[in-house]
Amino acid sequence: MPELAEVEFGRKVAHEVVAGRRIREVWCADDEIVFEGEGPEVVQGALRGRVVVDTHRHGKHIWFELDRRPWPLFHFGMTGAFRVPGGVPLVLASSPKRSSEAPFPPRFAKIVLTMEDGGLLAMTSARRLARIRLRQDPRAEPPLCNLGFDPYLEMPTLDAFRALVARRRGTLKGLLLDQGFAAGVGNWIADEVLYQARLDPRRPVDGLTSAEVERLRDKLVHVVHTAVAVDADSARFPKGWLFHHRWGKAADAKVGGQAIQHITVAGRTTAWVPTRQR
Secondary structure, three states, rough: OOOHHHHHHHHHHHHHHHHEEEEEEEEOOOOOOOOOOOOHHHHHHOOOOOEEHHHHHHHHEEEEOOOOOOEEEEEEEOOEEEEOOOOOOOOOOOOOOOOOOOOOOOOOEEEEEOOOOOOOOEHHHHOOOOEEEEEEHHHHOHHHHHHOOOOOOOOHHHHHHHHHOOOOOEEEHHHHHOOOOOOOOOOHHHHHHHHOOOOOOOOOOOOHHHHHHHHHHHHHHHHHHHHHHOOOOHOOOOOOHHHHHHHHHHOEEEEEOOEEEEEOOEEEEEEOOOOOOO
């Protein structure tokens, strides 16, 4: 699933095409699942002719600020993405195939925006798990109003972070995956943060020392900012990251000469290094 860094890259792709421009035409697939019951004509009517003032992201959600409400809110789900003509799509490390081909309109397109200057932007969703919603005020309405802080845009101070952690229970992996705690953190980011913080993903949250909470926060900031800085291009992630070795559950997988184990924590497959993470 696209996580914070991949979704931020998607926002940048969209921003280049739509920001400051008027939407001339809107094509929508007849897909009541992705559009949550909104008919294509409703979405088309809300967007056609509107100027995109700006683009925003919180966690795994992107929305376009228009010159009139409602505004469109996008969630990529498991496989969704924004696509532009001639652009090479960002392929997730968990994807079974990689391709440099980028046909347009792309396969599995759910919405295609044609801007007044001729720019084109599509959103795809092969597995129909993406969502396109209309909201009067995205931040004040579900699902955004139920989300926690965005670790890239609004990381709490150390004292505020400590207070948030102190109110939580369960495992460390479960804490990081909880979108009500930190919006945008998914499976690979959580594993990377815990690996770099040298913390066992099974540890109970209420058993952390003050120094460990600080280390957890520092590594969350580091991983997210590093991934965003390289536009979520995993080939440019630091060579020592767990990310490069965590996929596929290979029995002999190692990172830094240490064995990687795969277990289930908080209902998710978790890659960790027992000799490093305590």
